[in-house]
Every structure is written in C-alpha cells, then in structure tokens.
Amino acid sequence: MRTTERVRKILDWYEGDPPGVKANLARILMHGKLAGTGKAVILPVDQGFEHGPARSFAPNPAAYDPHYHYQLAIEAGLSAYAAPLGMIAAGADSFAGEIPTILKLNSSNSLATSKDQAVTGSVEDALRLGCAAIGFTIYPGSEYAFPQMEELRALSEEAKACGLAVVVWSYPRGPNLSKEAETAVDICAYAAHMAALMGATIIKVKPPTAHIGLEAARKSYENVDISTLTKRVQHVMQATFNGKRVVVFSGGENKGLDALYEEIRGLRDGGASGSIIGRNTFQRPKEQAIEMLGKIIDIYLGKD
Amino acid sequence: MRTTERVRKILDWYEGDPPGVKANLARILMHGKLAGTGKAVILPVDQGFEHGPARSFAPNPAAYDPHYHYQLAIEAGLSAYAAPLGMIAAGADSFAGEIPTILKLNSSNSLATSKDQAVTGSVEDALRLGCAAIGFTIYPGSEYAFPQMEELRALSEEAKACGLAVVVWSYPRGPNLSKEAETAVDICAYAAHMAALMGATIIKVKPPTAHIGLEAARKSYENVDISTLTKRVQHVMQATFNGKRVVVFSGGENKGLDALYEEIRGLRDGGASGSIIGRNTFQRPKEQAIEMLGKIIDIYLGKD
Amino acid sequence: MRTTERVRKILDWYEGDPPGVKANLARILMHGKLAGTGKAVILPVDQGFEHGPARSFAPNPAAYDPHYHYQLAIEAGLSAYAAPLGMIAAGADSFAGEIPTILKLNSSNSLATSKDQAVTGSVEDALRLGCAAIGFTIYPGSEYAFPQMEELRALSEEAKACGLAVVVWSYPRGPNLSKEAETAVDICAYAAHMAALMGATIIKVKPPTAHIGLEAARKSYENVDISTLTKRVQHVMQATFNGKRVVVFSGGENKGLDALYEEIRGLRDGGASGSIIGRNTFQRPKEQAIEMLGKIIDIYLGKD
Amino acid sequence: MRTTERVRKILDWYEGDPPGVKANLARILMHGKLAGTGKAVILPVDQGFEHGPARSFAPNPAAYDPHYHYQLAIEAGLSAYAAPLGMIAAGADSFAGEIPTILKLNSSNSLATSKDQAVTGSVEDALRLGCAAIGFTIYPGSEYAFPQMEELRALSEEAKACGLAVVVWSYPRGPNLSKEAETAVDICAYAAHMAALMGATIIKVKPPTAHIGLEAARKSYENVDISTLTKRVQHVMQATFNGKRVVVFSGGENKGLDALYEEIRGLRDGGASGSIIGRNTFQRPKEQAIEMLGKIIDIYLGKD
Amino acid sequence: MRTTERVRKILDWYEGDPPGVKANLARILMHGKLAGTGKAVILPVDQGFEHGPARSFAPNPAAYDPHYHYQLAIEAGLSAYAAPLGMIAAGADSFAGEIPTILKLNSSNSLATSKDQAVTGSVEDALRLGCAAIGFTIYPGSEYAFPQMEELRALSEEAKACGLAVVVWSYPRGPNLSKEAETAVDICAYAAHMAALMGATIIKVKPPTAHIGLEAARKSYENVDISTLTKRVQHVMQATFNGKRVVVFSGGENKGLDALYEEIRGLRDGGASGSIIGRNTFQRPKEQAIEMLGKIIDIYLGKD
8 A cells, every 4th residue: 555645745754764763653654444544553562560460360361472562563554563572572573574563662660769760672683573662651741751852862872863652752851840730731732832842753642631731831821722632632732743753642641442442532533643552452351352342543644 | 254353363373273173163153143253142052951841842842943043043144053962963954954963962950969960972973963052051159060170171182083063051159159159250251261271262151240259359350440330241251362262152041132132232242252141042932032033143243 | 354374484594693683684574476486586786886876777767766766676566675785775775674685895897997896785774774785795716816806705794793694795706717617507696505505594696507617527427417497596595505595696697588488487496595686677667667576476375 | 025936836846855955956046136036147266276276267357266266156146156165265255145155065176186076165164164065076077077976975965954055066077088179068958867866955957058968868869959059958957846946057168259159149049047157157256257147147048 | 511531632723813812613512413532524505606506506406495404414413514704693592592603704606707706794793693713715826815814814813812713715726736736745744734734623625635736845745744634634734733623625526425434434544524515415315414424434433
C-alpha cells in the first residue's frame, strides 16, 4: 500500500527531522489495520518493569512470555509494539520485520526508592534490534524532570541522527501535583506541549479530565471549552503545535469495556492520533483482547 | 543593504570573538525594519515551555502553530526569532533563510519543583537548523547560578568556535532577592554586567526599577542618577562595558499599549539596543501585534 | 501481510546477524509484488556514475530526474531501489517509507584512470536517509580487490551493528581475467562465494556463462553440469552456502526482451533469488519498463 | 526581501539536506543584485594559489590586497565570494555579514610536483569565519580523483551536519583526457553529474564545447542537440538531476568582453544558474570590473 | 571433566597472557576426543576462499553448506573449527557452545593479483560470534611479510586484551624461497619461531622436509639430526620455546590414507601438539572423514 495523502501530510509536519525519521514514522503509520489513516494503536508492555510480573501478568499468564505480546500486537493489527530491552530482544529475531517496535529506553519500578526512571537501553540497541523508534518517559513536575529532560535531549539527538523516531511518554507527577492534577486538562496539555518542544515525534499522554491542576492557569481556561473529553482532547491536540504532532493517549486504569470504548470515541472525536493501551489488552485472554482492539480500531476508523 | 557604520562600530566592540560570531550578529542587526540602526526587536517564544500552552496561546489560538511565530516575526520586520528546539525545528525548513533564529538551549517550566532550567537543545541542533545564535538563561542569585554559568561557559565556548552568537537571558532571582529586588536597578545592571563578563554577544535583562536590591550597593548609587527609566537604562548600558554590548530589554508583564510605548521610549532614550517582547505580541491578533511592533520599531527609529 | 514461511526460512539462514539486519532484509523481501515469495527484483541506478549521464539517460530523458527512479520502482512493485548518495538523497523525503532503499557506498566512473571505486557515502548517510541496506562493489581479481575487501569489511561491520543489511556487488575483473572469464561459471561462483564469506546479506553477480575462467578449476568442473544457464545458476546458488544466501543476478547488457525473459526463466529455474536490472529498465519509456518488469515478476512468480 | 517563490522552489530540491544547508543556500540566492531570481554570480579568488601572485594580480595590483576582493564582490552586488583560508580570513572581520563567503578547502599550485590539490582549510574554519559554504575541487579523470572524492565525501558530510552548503568545482583532467576533452560537452555533463551524485549543493563546471571527449559516449549524443552553447548548457543542466541543482559556470580564459557577454547569454538561455568569474574580474581596474559584472548581471536578469 | 595436569602445565607456559586467553586455550584443549591430553586436531575450512567453491567442495557437495563443517567437527570429536567470517557466522547460533571456533581474520584468493591476504574479519566479530580464538596467516619471506606482521601485532594485541587466543598460520614463501624451501626444516622451524616471538598462542606450520632452505643456516644444522620427520618435528618444537608452545601441523596436499597416518605418527613421535587438516577431511564423504579423523585421533592417543 502506498503512503496515503493523510500520512504524507503528517510526515511533512516534521520538517526539521531527517528523512530516516520520517521513514520510520511512516513505518508505524502505514502498518496494521489503521495503516494510512493517520491513526495508530500501540501496545506498550512496560508494566512488568513498573509494577512487577504478577501484578502485570498473573491475570493472563500467557503474557509472561515475550513472544505473546509480539503475537498479540501482530494478530490484532496494531501499529507498533513498545517495551524495554529484554522484552523487545526476546522476540526481535522471531518477529523481525513483522511489526514496528519501539525500544523503551528508561524504566521505573515499584521497588525503587527513587521516583525517577533508570536508563535501561541505548540507541545502539534500538538499531541492532531493528526498532523504528526509541521511547522515553519524562515526569514533568517531579524532582527528576530536569535530568530526565536532559537525558531525553541527548538520546533524541542521537536517535534522530540515526533515523529513529522518538516517542515521549510525558507523565506529570511530583510534590506539587495532586493525583487529580496529574490528569488535569491544563497539566496534560502542558505535558504534551513540552514533549513537542523537546522534539518528540510521537507524544503519549493520559486522557485529560476537566480538572485544572495549576491554579495560575485557571484564568486562561475561562474561554476554553473543557466540558467534554472530546473538547479537552481538541485542546491537547491544539497544544501540540496546533495538531501538527502525533499524540496518542494511554488507556489508563483497567475499566469496563463500554467505558473504554466511550473514551476512545471521545479521543477520536477530539482528533487524537490514537491510543496506546497496555493493561487493558494483555490482562485479558488473547481472543478477548483482539476483539477489544478490533473494536477500538473500528472506532478510530469511524465504523463505530 | 550594506552594513552601516553604526553596525560596523558595534561589531568592532566584539574584538575577542571570531568573525563568524560577528557575521551572525550582523545578520541580526542587518535584518528587518531596524536593519542597520544598531537596534533590534526580537520575538521570543519560550512562554509555552515556561507557563504552559493555554496561558501562552489561548488569548490568540493561532499562536499554537509554530509557523505563526515565524510569520509574525517576518511580517512585522523583526530582527530575530528565539524559541526552544521543537518550535524552531517545526518551521526551520519552511522559513529557511527568512529570519535569523536563536535556539534557546535551556528552558524552565511551571510544573518544575526546581527553579533551575533544563538543557533542551545543543549547539549541533543550532547549526543543523541554520540558527544565528544560541540562547541561554542564567538566574544570578539562585542556588543554580553557578552550575548554569558553567553550562553557559561550555556551550558558549562551543557555539562561538562555530561562529554562533550567544544571547544570554540574565534574570536575577533567588533566596536573597525579593520580587522587587529582581528588577532593581543595581541588580539589573549587575546581571547585565555578569552576562557581559561571561562573553555574551547579546544580553537580555528586564527594564530596571528605581529600587536598590543589594544593601551593600546602596552607597555606590548615591551619585548615580536613577530617577527615570532613561537614566537607569543609561546606567545598565554603562554597566555593560560602557555601552559596548548589545543589550535588549524584555517587555515584561502584559500591560496597556500606551504604558508599553512609554517604556520603550524610556529604553530608547537610555540607549537600549532594543526590545525582546513575547507575550505582548503573540497574545494579540496578528494584525494588532504587527501594528504594535511597527509602533515600537518607529520609536526605536526615532519617528515617535 | 505477515512474513511468509518462505521469508522466515530465509531470515533464519542469517543466524550470525543481529535482528535489525534480518528486519531490514525482511523489509526488502516483504515489499512489492514479490513480497513473501523469497524472490526480489531490485532497481539499481548507478549507471550515471559509471557511464555518465547521457549514456545512461539520453535514451529516456525522464530518467535524468532522481524522482523518476523512485516512482518507477514503486509503480512497478519492485523490492528495493539502489543508488549513490545524491540520487537517494534527492528523493529520500518525498518517498520516505515508500520503498526500501539501498545506499551504494562506492562508485566507479568512466573517466577514472584507476579501475578502483571511490567511497562516496557512509553508514551514517544510510541511517539518516532511512535506507534498509548499504551497497558495496568489490572487484575480485583486480589489484584493488584486497583494499576493497578491507573497506567492505569495515563498512559491513559498522552497518550490521546498526541493523542495516549489506548488499555486495561481486564483479570479477583484472589483469588475469579475460573479458570472457569475468562471467565464466567458475569465476562467477567464486565471486559469489567470496561475498558470502565476507558476510554479505544479499549478493549480486552476473549470469554465468559455460566458460571456465581459472585453468586450475577446470578439473573440478568435470562432474559439475554447467550445460545450461539453469544448471550454472544452480551451481552458483550451491556455491553460496548451499543456497542459503539471497543472490540476485544483473540484467547485463541491453538486449532484446525475449532474450531477457528467457534468461530470467533460466535464472528462476536455477533457484536464483531474483534480478537487479538497471539499464534494461530506466532506458525504456516508463510504461514499457513497468510492463517488462511486470513480466519478469510474473516469471519469478511462476506465471510465465 | 522575503525569499521568493523561485528560490523557495530551489530549496525544495535539496530535500535530503538539513534546514541549515537550505538556509545557507538561501543566503547566497537572496544576496546581491540577483537576489531572489534563482541566479547567482560568484567571485572566486583562488588564482593566487593556483598560478602565483604576479600572474594573478600584477595586471591590477590593487588585487594583491585581500580586502579588495571583498569590496569588489560587495560593490558589484555579487551573490558570494569564494577563496582559500588566508584570503577569506584576512577580511572576515572587516566584512562580516556583508557577503556570503565560500571557504575553498583545497588548493593546487603551479610549483607542485603533483597534479593533486592540498587540503588547506577545514569545516571548523568555515564556521569560525562565518562562511555560508565550503568549496572543494575534484579532478575527475585524474589519478587523484578517487582520493579527492573520498576527501569530499568526508568534508561534505561534516559540513552539511553543521548546516554549511557544499560547492564542488568539478574539473575533468587527466592522462586520458586531451585539453579539448576537458571542456567537451559529454565530459562537462559527466563532471557535473558526478558532483550532484556526491551531494553537492552548488556545482561549478566550465562552459561546454561541442567536442565529445569520451569515444564510448559519442553514440549517446547522436540525438542530443549540442550545436549551440545554449543547447549544451541545457544538456548539462539536465545531467544535474533534470535541472534540480544549482550549477554555475566558470568564465574560463581571459577573453574579450563581447565574447564574454555572448557566452553569458548562451549560459543564461541554456538555463544555467549563473557564473563564477575570477580572472576576468579582478584583473581589470575595479570600475571596469564592476561595469562588466553589472552587464553580466543584467544579462542574467534578462535585461540584455 | 576437570582440566588435566597436562593441560594445566601447557596453560602455565603462557604466563604473559591474561587469564581469558588461557581459559580459551583450555576450551580448545579440553574439548573433543583429545580433551585433556594436550593434543588437538582442528578442522580448518578456508579452502573456499583460497581456491574457490568448486575446487573445494565439488568432490563432496554436502560441504557447500556451512552447517556441514560444524557437524563434521563435532561428530568427529575434534578440538576446534576454524573458518572465515561468513562460514563461522552461518552456524554460530545453531552450534553455539558446541565446539570452540577460530575466526580466520585474513584470507587470500586464487583470483587475486597480489600474493597478500585481505583482512576480512575483526576481533569484534570473533567476540560477537563466541569464538575461542582468532586466526591469522603470515607469509614470512614474502614482500607482504612485514605489513602482515604489523596487522597481526595489532589484531593480536586487541584479541588478547579481550581474552581471545591467537592462532597463527606461518607459511613461508616469497621471491627468495624455492617451492622446496617453503617446507625446508630450517625455514619451517624459523617460521614457527617467528610466530612464537609474535605472541601466537597456537602455531600452525607445514610438516618439515629434510631440505635446508637458507644457505646461511646450513652450517648450523651440521649437528642437528634432521634425518626423519620425527627428528625434524622435534627440532620445530624445540624452536618454539623449547616445546612450550602449542604447534599444530597441516595435512598438506591430498594424499593416500596410509601415507597420511604414517605422517601423523611421525608428527606425534616428534612431539607435535596435533594436526589441522582441511581438504583431506571435507573432500571425503562424512563417514569416511570421521573414520579417518578417528584414526588420526587414535594415533595421537597412542592407540595406533
């Protein structure tokens, strides 16, 4: 299938990046059931690192196996699969060329004394393993935000020079942010904006709530409609270079399917580029996960 | 248009820097409506990083788009445009060669727990993107001042060896400085002086007030006339190598136009090299911003 | 389309290479009309460098334009497009992600006093431009063979560490080889074997004739059937790790279409992995070239 | 003056290069009397290195002074000035920002025992001195062609990563090329084509004669009209990516003014991007040179 | 099986080398049917590179397949398997850990105009592929001997720093050596001695004849008994640090089995460390080769 006009237009937004970065973004946007639509659904599997294996995989023990996630992402027709070094490496040969992969270069864990993330992979790893992109998490609002941004800066420069796309997980948290504030619409838009300013090719944020997290920002939202998820997502997209960046939204906490589909419709109607959904997928039996992902893809295709 | 005598004289002040730095300074001083006058008006767009997207761009949503700022700076006939990596990169190709750009290499944000800034760009980025200068903020008086100065030192050395000019935002703040002290005339002059001592090509400070911020300095100001903005700016210019550095003043908080123009007249009469005005410009509709900038330029041209 | 069993089997042959190399080989073998068959037809455009622009493109002036070759390769449904730096770069952005590209890293030319090739590109270029492979020519039998092999060794090591495939043009020539010997079956098999020993991912040789080029080898061929092209190609495939390398054959001199198709059938029946055809394609009007390539692809598909 | 549509279109041809390279190409194409037309007239002063000072400057002793050439290029409204390290450095400060400069990185001389060129400058020099481009000579056909190409490859990669444009002097010569062949239309087109393949931003060749230099190419020219300079230049432009590279032609041997103007008209009508004229300019008194260059510029402007 | 006293004693000879080198030498000496005896039989397959595929493998076509040689060496209970990059890589994964491998880092070929060898692999390759040693050929007496020695020096230094053993093929040849002289006892001893002096861990030479190759050496042999192969091998062993290096002897030209066994007995009785036999093995059907190798091993075990 040839690159569609829609995808070509998206590539053109990234005018400051070398052709290799665009080629890898095209690999993601031209893969799977959403190929060519400018939309993407991505499977992230960093739960094991973050929450431990049993909390992640006991609900569906098949998911302990690294090959399971490759298979799930491929069979469901997703756009890409993201995970830390060990998970990607453990299937990189068996599934070479079958699905674009994103090597997550930093990781947190639940045993850590620090709320930071450790750098656990390299650009060289991503190249050697045939990945299309690197992934990196920043925690705006945390005491680690600045060192994380500086790590991201260096890795991003190196990755782009090698033609790799850069996916940034921008997850606000920290001493001055309440749990509610972490997903507040202003904070979410701010987090997405900062990722764009740092040069992210794809930005991952959480679906924004109607909460306002930064008191100083409240006045600015008087004339911004944030009454519905759709409106809030429109605002987040606007905050990422007037909609000229690929922004995908996490699936968030495990929830009922109807609630999830409704949320996806809200994301879609707000102009989101897609979803990146981990727990909600791999913690279900594979057929159920594939059915659910098929439904989500249908929503993005406007069929539902 | 050939380099004017005035601009040539300014270039001669920078005798310790290689010709490339002067050439890039000349690019800025010979560009736009103030070309050749030795004056400069610069558009800085780091508000999005510092205060978040909605606080920055909701008043004029067109400004969410990175191309908007290039267009605004070009259409208004400004001297240069400064912004962080993502913003500069997103228009670097479309507007290649149309206006000198300044890549802001560090950035703060309102979510941060630290009052520091993160390094978010590199000299290589500036070269690759065709910039005329790098920009860097230091906070004299803060607990981050020394590490920031040391980062500036290293980046400045690297940038100048590559012929890039160095624009330093010197913004005093810190535990021993009251809000009032941050713009006190002695502090402002001191901040400008330190930037000059660190080798800045262009120095950005805030318009100084008649306040004295450092008790130990009060006696020294007994015979310095700081009664008017013009006199205070004369003092700041004197403090930057007897007027032999390019010093531009920020527009500060959003204020009424008449107050702004009056301030610009004060800056001009005090010998300021120009203004660097963000919020006051991009938060207005483009035609209004262009009209306002035209007026400011006229003031610097002595037409008003 | 998922990687077929046939392609998966081919990837398994390259067990000493990192997954990224296999992923890029998969990109080539899963692209175009031959996707999944284990066969490949590649468009090489290094004629301009080797023979000059008019000799290459005057028969079909549209081919002077770098975009033409991208379009031809894409529209004809080929597996990959190979060319030197300037040609690849001039379309790398416009056609990002549309067809796997092979950056030819060395080039000869008809004005040269030396029969060597100059290195005219780098692995960094290939990554930056989003290529799937590097290409390199060696001339076994020439006085440049050893330095060329050593250049190939270094570039190949660097490329594979970055996940790029390595395509080796192995073209025997030199003071001890007559024109006839250059395509002799023993020499051709030897050239292919050496490329395999050096670690080539894809090997390009010329269709072998029934001639024997190395007197010392004649006895060894007493019991090898080299009576038909098919038999000779079988031997060449055998000589490349018992058929466990991808070997593509050049189209050779411009010839009549019937003769060309007949040759392709011989290659196919001998187990060749495919063809790499330059002059015979881009020196015809595009529709004729596409028709011819369609026919060749049909032959490899066993439809003709 | 804003970048014209014509120049913007030219910048778009260089899609594989970073924005900085385009910005520097724009600096050249938007400078001087031809600004915005897509045409360029460049002053090269490498004669002193190549032929010695007296042969170069005795006819007009003012030209011994490095400042003279800057002044000449500026006063005549040229697009750029090219020279070796010492010449550029000796005026880089005095004329900073006044005219785009091209640092010639290799040089030959008449005392040399070798027909090669020595590398006499670096990319770092070009950056430090504020140049818009590096310049490099290759001699296709000579025994030094391959090492020269490999030097060019490395310097070009480095220069472009720093946003500098790359100007290639492609001057065929060597044991198999007669004096006549050096400017033969096929050889000239070939030399220009190779420079384009190596990634040159601007290509400099000599005006082609109706001679055919490579016997093997003669047949290919049977249907190419090379009867007039205009037709031959059309062919050279075609040979450089179907007219999608900036190609400037040298002035060649000192000749009468009428002959020179006539030649320029031929170049212009053939679609040449402009001229690069050394001896014919700086060996005349300045006023005469300026008058002559004004006339040449008028020809490119279509006024003559 | 624990390292035997005999092998421990051998390891102690290499006291200047780091433990990793000894550990890899131990891997070879503790592997296969000769494990622990201090003897070794090694399979070398560089024939394909040196003589071409048909001359090497047509007598036993199964040997075209790289896996064949791994299987042969493993099934015959050999000590190690040596081959160039492509051959080793093509089975490195399938046979990981099954037999110590030696990566041959340089190779000659029958098409070459030069009698040198090309470097075709690296220490990094050897490490990445899990090899126990690198192999390198020098031609003492040839015009390439010094550059080869210098290459060996550098590669050896690098290999040993990484704990790899170094196997040196020391094959005298050159303008001053007759065919007979190449295997003359003095020359052979000299070649082995130089390899030892260069730091070889294992030395490979040809079985010495009673010929004297260097006239100047003849006198020195007056009182050395060189009347039998056994005596000559004793002399070669003496020449390699009084028997304190592992020296293996090649099988030489294809010959009758009885003659071969007789030669092995001579080597054994002279104190040789073992044999390295290529053509005589892989050019026979596998069962015959295994039978032959079993017999040779029995000879070294003193059973025959």
